[in-house]
Amino acid sequence: MADSCLKGGKFSAPGFRFHPTDEELVMYYLKRKICKRKLRVNAIGVVDVYKLDPEELPGQSVLNTGDRQWFYFTPRSRKYPNAARSGRCTATGYWKATGKDRVISYNSRSVGLKKTLVFYRGRTPNGQRTDWVMHEYTMDEDELGRCKNAKEYYALYKLFKKSGAGPKNGEEYGAPFQEEEWADDDIDVPVVRYEDNVSLFDPVNVQLDDLEEILSGIPYAPGVPQTFTSIPQ
Secondary structure, eight states: OTTTTEETTEESSTTOOOOOOHHHIIIIIIHHHHTTOOOSSOOOEEOOGGGSOGGGSGGGOSOOSSOSEEEEEEEEOSSSTTSOOOOOBOSSEEEEEEEEEEEEEETTEEEEEEEEEEEEESSTTSOEEEEEEEEEEEEOHHHHTTOTTOOSEEEEEEEEEOOSSOSOTTOOOSSOOOGGGGGGGGSOOOOOOOOOOOOTTSOOOOOHHHHHHHHHTSOOOTTSOOOOSSOOO
C-alpha cells in the first residue's frame, strides 16, 4: 500500500510532483529513515553520492517523475556529525561547501542543518565550478537523541543542476509541516478490495418499504404532479 501512488518510480497521476519542504525532508523522511519508522512511499533510495559523479546520480534515483531534482539517503558516521567532511572527491572532481549553513527549525526548536555544495571539475584547489548543486540535510544531535532505536545514520541529499536565478534562498511552497499528521504511517492499514461487478444500468433491488420511505421524503413542488402517493402492495 505504501507504494500504491507510485508506478515504476512515477506518480500514478499526471501533475503530481515530489516537492517536499526542508522541514518535511528532515522531520519526515530523514527522521523516519534514521528511526526505522515506516515511510508512506519509497521515494528516496540509499546511494553514496560521493562515489559517483553528478551526471551518474540521476540514474540512481528511485523516482522518475521528470523533475530535474533527485533525492538520496547517504550513510554517515555519527562520531563527528558536525565536522567538515573530507573525501568529497569523485572520479572527475569534488564537492565544495559554499555559502552559510541554514538551521532548520520546527516548533521553535532546531532540528537540522542544510548545507549547500557545488561540484567542481578537476582537482582542488584549481577545479572548475559547474552548475551541479547539492543540498545536504543532517539531523540535529538533540533530535537524533529522540530516535531511541537508531543504529544507522544518514544524511539526505537533494541534487539539481542550477540554471537561471532559481528560487530565493529558503523559499518554500505548501502548508506548514506537522509531524503529528503523519503518525498514522506507523499503523498497518489493511487494504480491502472490492470487485466492480455492478454496471451503471444493472437493475437494483430495493425493498418496497424502503422505496416508499424515499419517495415520502421528497418535498412537494408546485406545478409538479405527485405521481406516486403510495406504493401498491
